[in-house]
Amino acid sequence: xxxxxxxxxxxxxxxxxxxxxxxxxxxxxxxxxxxxxxxxxxxxxxxxxxxxxxxxxxxxxxxxxxxxxxxxxxxxxxxxxxxxxxxxxxxxxxxxxxxxx
Numbered sequence: 001x002x003x004x005x006x007x008x009x010x011x012x013x014x015x016x017x018x019x020x021x022x023x024x025x026x027x028x029x030x031x032x033x034x035x036x037x038x039x040x041x042x043x044x045x046x047x048x049x050x051x052x053x054x055x056x057x058x059x060x061x062x063x064x065x066x067x068x069x070x071x072x073x074x075x076x077x078x079x080x081x082x083x084x085x086x087x088x089x090x091x092x093x094x095x096x097x098x099x100x101x
Contacts (some may be wrong), residue, residue, distance in 0.1 A: 007012070045087045052073060052080035 016037055059073035
């Protein structure tokens, strides 16, 4: 568990570093930096969601009528939809809190 947390923290730092450097070069404020990170995260989320749906579609196409493979494809699709819903809710909560502040 500790190893996963360290790996996740490292990935976040690696993904956020270019955004922070570009924000500092352009003289953005803290609000601008947060928006840059939020927009970059939203793009990465969109790419991951598209890949998940493509994988689920390929699983459906290659199932060949096998009920076990169709069930696996259906689960992949459902988890993809759940991920999109969670991502949209997270983005909405961040935007709502940002508007309140």
